[in-house]
Amino acid sequence: MALSALHANVRIAVAFSGGVDSSVLLDAAVRVAGAARCVALHVHHGLSAHADEWLARCEAFARERGVEFAVERVEVPRDAGVSVEAAARDARYRALDAMCATRAVHTLWLAQHADDQAETVLLQLLRGAGLAGLAAMAPEYLPAGACAVRVRPLLHLLRAQLEQYANARGLRWIDDESNADTRYARNALRHEVTPALAVHFPGFRDALARTAAHAASAQRLLDALARIDLDAAVRDEGRALSHDALLALDDDRALNLLRYWMRTRGLIAASAARLTDALRQLREVGEAGEGHSLRIDHAGQALRSYRGLVYWEAGDSSEPADETALVERAVSELAWQGEAIWRLPQWRGTFVFVAVEANLGGHAAADSDVDADAGQGDPDTLPVSVLRRALLSVRSRSGGERMRTSTAPGSPSRTLKNLFQERGIPAWKRDVPLLYVGDDLLFVPLLGLNHAVLSEQVNAAEQRVRIVWRDDLLMA
Numbered sequence: 001m002a003l004s005a006l007h008a009n010v011r012i013a014v015a016f017s018g019g020v021d022s023s024v025l026l027d028a029a030v031r032v033a034g035a036a037r038c039v040a041l042h043v044h045h046g047l048s049a050h051a052d053e054w055l056a057r058c059e060a061f062a063r064e065r066g067v068e069f070a071v072e073r074v075e076v077p078r079d080a081g082v083s084v085e086a087a088a089r090d091a092r093y094r095a096l097d098a099m100c101a102t103r104a105v106h107t108l109w110l111a112q113h114a115d116d117q118a119e120t121v122l123l124q125l126l127r128g129a130g131l132a133g134l135a136a137m138a139p140e141y142l143p144a145g146a147c148a149v150r151v152r153p154l155l156h157l158l159r160a161q162l163e164q165y166a167n168a169r170g171l172r173w174i175d176d177e178s179n180a181d182t183r184y185a186r187n188a189l190r191h192e193v194t195p196a197l198a199v200h201f202p203g204f205r206d207a208l209a210r211t212a213a214h215a216a217s218a219q220r221l222l223d224a225l226a227r228i229d230l231d232a233a234v235r236d237e238g239r240a241l242s243h244d245a246l247l248a249l250d251d252d253r254a255l256n257l258l259r260y261w262m263r264t265r266g267l268i269a270a271s272a273a274r275l276t277d278a279l280r281q282l283r284e285v286g287e288a289g290e291g292h293s294l295r296i297d298h299a300g301q302a303l304r305s306y307r308g309l310v311y312w313e314a315g316d317s318s319e320p321a322d323e324t325a326l327v328e329r330a331v332s333e334l335a336w337q338g339e340a341i342w343r344l345p346q347w348r349g350t351f352v353f354v355a356v357e358a359n360l361g362g363h364a365a366a367d368s369d370v371d372a373d374a375g376q377g378d379p380d381t382l383p384v385s386v387l388r389r390a391l392l393s394v395r396s397r398s399g400g401e402r403m404r405t406s407t408a409p410g411s412p413s414r415t416l417k418n419l420f421q422e423r424g425i426p427a428w429k430r431d432v433p434l435l436y437v438g439d440d441l442l443f444v445p446l447l448g449l450n451h452a453v454l455s456e457q458v459n460a461a462e463q464r465v466r467i468v469w470r471d472d473l474l475m476a
Helices: 021-035 051-064 083-102 114-124 159-170 184-202 204-233 243-247 251-264 270-286 418-421
Strands: 014-017 038-044 068-073 107-108 150-152 240-242 295-297 303-308 309-314 333-336 341-344 349-356 382-385 392-395 434-437 438-446 464-471
Touching: 014 021, 014 083, 021 038, 038 051, 038 083, 051 068, 051 204, 068 083, 083 107, 114 184, 114 204, 150 243, 150 438, 159 240, 184 204, 204 243, 204 251, 240 243, 243 251, 243 270, 243 309, 251 270, 270 303, 303 434, 341 392, 438 464
Parallel strands: 014 038, 014 107, 038 068, 107 150
Antiparallel strands: 240 309, 295 303, 303 309, 333 392, 341 349, 349 464, 382 464, 392 434, 434 438
16 A cells, blocks of 8 residues: 555655564565665664674665665764663654655655554553654654655554564564663563563554554644644744734643644654643733743743744753844855845845945835835945945854944944844844944844944945845745
């Protein structure tokens, strides 16, 4: 069935560890689809002393069948509070996705089977997981940000059936010694719990598979409801929610929306206790009318409420509560000689220098998308001599920068932080490229020109320009 859903020439990537399950899957894929359509992807974790030997055996297995073979070496992080199993799984899937993207393969077959599904449901039950967890492994799934659909063609087959196939075909496979280590939760279930269940409840695998299917169906309904609520609450292209719209929902529905929104943003799921506490705090600050004071840290992100919007920003509690995380990028420089555009790929955007005639009230339009009302009296333009005064450079924010947006002589300069706050610009939009002329800050996207560096002595006949910052998505 997995093959019949694909077009005749679509290539298939098979996640190939060399164990019995993936060996059966690769062998069967070659038999039904042909070797030319298959590519075997192996992830070298380096966790076992036999990892290099396994790599060689996997490559030989694939070559024997005329299948393209690829390998990706990964390092499994040993972060506190994260199991080796979970860290290795995450690293493996990232590597598989990367290899699929490199080869423009959009279908990835995985060898999980009915016993794996039953073990997953049991593990999720024991962890107190919600419906999303109980839904376990989907037959087909496209993760956010991945290019390849993950397909599990063996999910309806038992491990014993795969072993029967392997023996009948004379396949040789790898036995990972770690699979016998019952210190790992899944291995403990596999070797000590499910055999006892099989004696007293012979149909437990089918029953747990039905539980997973029911949970998946219920989760789809919850997601459909969350999409309705998200459409009503979303702001700024999904990057924020309306505080009022979120709090208008009852707790169950609001928590469902928060979970779904986090998934769409690619954020790590939060525990029920953390989300419930977050919603409680959102309600409290809403009643107090002080949403700007809210900050809830989670997995390297911070949930914030500011001026009627709820959003996530990068950073942890060691950073200022009202600033986004500042990202350091390499300085870019330009000796300006009249260029109309300055493309900055690292900032995913472009500075546009729009020519403006300097006659009295004249109108120039080097760019029809920009209102180019001109003249030396226009506070949003500057003489071209300023751009030629010194080398132009683009730098990241480092904190504490000041500028004067007022044209009034002697008016004070103010920090960018205060100006952003005054204009209601949320934190996730404040990571902008700062344009300098020499050592002087000249222009800040969303704020405009720094009039502190512009001379009050101007030549009325000198050509002027308007500086415009455009994100990539806005460029024609």
